[in-house]
Amino acid sequence: MTAQVIKSKAAVAWGPGQPLSMETVDVMPPQAGEVRIRMVATGVCHTDAFTLSGDDPEGIFPCILGHEGGGIVESIGEGVTSVAVGDHVIPLYTPECGECKYCRSGKTNLCQKIRETQGKGLMPDGTTRFSKDGQPIYHYMGTSTFSEYTVLPEISLAKVNPQAPLEEVCLLGCGVTTGMGAVINTAKVQPGDTVAVFGLGGIGLSAIIGATMAKAGRIIAIDINESKFELARKLGATDCVNPMNFDKPIQDVIVEMTDGGVDYSFECIGNVNVMRSALECCHKGWGESVVIGVAGAGQEISTRPFQLVTGRVWRGSAFGGVRGRSELPEYVERYMKGEFKLDDFITHTMKLEDVNHAFDLMHEGKSIRTVIHF
Ligand code: NAD
Ligand code: AHE
Ligand code: ZN
Numbered sequence: 471m472t473a474q475v476i477k478s479k480a481a482v483a484w485g486p487g488q489p490l491s492m493e494t495v496d497v498m499p500p501q502a503g504e505v506r507i508r509m510v511a512t513g514v515c516h517t518d519a520f521t522l523s524g525d526d527p528e529g530i531f532p533c534i535l536g537h538e539g540g541g542i543v544e545s546i547g548e549g550v551t552s553v554a555v556g557d558h559v560i561p562l563y564t565p566e567c568g569e570c571k572y573c574r575s576g577k578t579n580l581c582q583k584i585r586e587t588q589g590k591g592l593m594p595d596g597t598t599r600f601s602k603d604g605q606p607i608y609h610y611m612g613t614s615t616f617s618e619y620t621v622l623p624e625i626s627l628a629k630v631n632p633q634a635p636l637e638e639v640c641l642l643g644c645g646v647t648t649g650m651g652a653v654i655n656t657a658k659v660q661p662g663d664t665v666a667v668f669g670l671g672g673i674g675l676s677a678i679i680g681a682t683m684a685k686a687g688r689i690i691a692i693d694i695n696e697s698k699f700e701l702a703r704k705l706g707a708t709d710c711v712n713p714m715n716f717d718k719p720i721q722d723v724i725v726e727m728t729d730g731g732v733d734y735s736f737e738c739i740g741n742v743n744v745m746r747s748a749l750e751c752c753h754k755g756w757g758e759s760v761v762i763g764v765a766g767a768g769q770e771i772s773t774r775p776f777q778l779v780t781g782r783v784w785r786g787s788a789f790g791g792v793r794g795r796s797e798l799p800e801y802v803e804r805y806m807k808g809e810f811k812l813d814d815f816i817t818h819t820m821k822l823e824d825v826n827h828a829f830d831l832m833h834e835g836k837s838i839r840t841v842i843h844f
């Protein structure tokens with residue numbers, strides 16, 4: 471049967487800084503190489519709030535935000551072969567085509583096959599599948615998970631074990647994979663290493679899980695909100711530090727605590743001043759700092775070049791360096807085997823109608839992850 475336009479409940483971002491608005495939107499059938507999915511659950515990540523704030527140079531409105539979802543294939547477009555109706559899938563904002571220069575390089579997970587149109591809020595053919603009363607509504611990060619139904623390119627879906635609870639493994643669509651992957655794939659932390667994690671939201675706490683899995687010897691968790699420390703300790707942090715309790719720069723505090731600095735640090739906030747601290751708390755000669763946080767338009771990082779001349783390394787990580795289609799299903803299997811937990815992260819669950827409250831909780835520092843159930 472040919473797929474039809476579907477009416478879908480969606481939280482629409484009409485403009486920067488405005489609360490999301492619940493609307494019934496039209497979702498077109500998937501075109502060639504595309505898939506329409508029914509969303510089962512989605513997490514709310516700080517990057518959604520960042521784009522809504524207007525700080526994202528790629529922010530485009532009106533759009534449907536959301537990129538940490540789990541869903542079930544509702545219909546497929548012409549030529550789609552890798553997923554079928556009924557498959558359980560996790561949307562990927564970092565697709566994997568397997569054939570572009572980036573995919574073939576073996577050096578990065580940053581597939582660029584559809585990056586240009588994705589950044590403009592469009593499907594690969596340059597059009598959108600969402601509209602409201604005939605007005606086009608843009609996609610976001612190629613995923614738009616704050617909608618009952620969404621359309622994605624086939625290359626932007628990871629097919630996962632149907633036994634896995636989508637209400638939990640949706641967090642592998644961004645936050646948990648990003649933090650764990652940055653430690654394991656990007657930094658390649660080794661047993662005994664000393665690690666500092668700046669910012670204890672979903673990303674930073676997942677980095678702590680990654681560091682614990684990698685058997686880091688010491689894991690220093692840093693946040694200005696001390697209510698985050700209890701979970702950080704439970705996940706493996708050996709030291710919890712609030713920079714506000716010191717009258718000197720936090721990098722000096724950490725260098726003193728660690729006999730010269732850490733082997734690896736991770737910035738999980740999106741604050742360019744903290745990015746500098748994270749680099750400068752690294753050990754002379756070999757310490758490496760990984761930028762994960764996303765900073766607003768116009769912001770830049772700086773340090774004395776001498777910090778790099780003397781052996782510290784600055785690098786970055788997107789989606790934990792994970793190739794979504796070929797590697798994410800394995801993360802789901804590892805979760806199913808009990809190698810790590812996800813329910814610790816889910817501090818709140820709610821309906822899509824309450825998504826603005828999820829943003830409030832995040833801004834007030836009261837949640838780790840809110841999961842929206844459809
Ligand atoms: P979050 O808001 O849940 O957590 C941020 C944490 O940082 C909070 O606990 C907050 O108290 C703490 N914090 C804020 N200012 C601080 C400071 N000056 N010093 C110490 N701690 C401070 O956010 P999240 O969802 O965990 O996301 C974290 C960052 O990672 C965001 O910038 C997000 O956009 C980015 N991100 C990047 C990727 C990627 O692939 N690179 C993926 C997901 C998220
Ligand atoms: N659009 C922003 C950058 C946003 C950004 O860095 N996104 C991360 C994922 S954050 C997920 O929560 C990412 O993967 N970036 C790689 C990419 O290709 O977008 C800007 O500054 O323009
Ligand atoms: Zn995210």
Ligand code: ZN
Pocket residue numbers: 565566567568569570571572573574580581582583
């Ligand atoms: Zn590719």
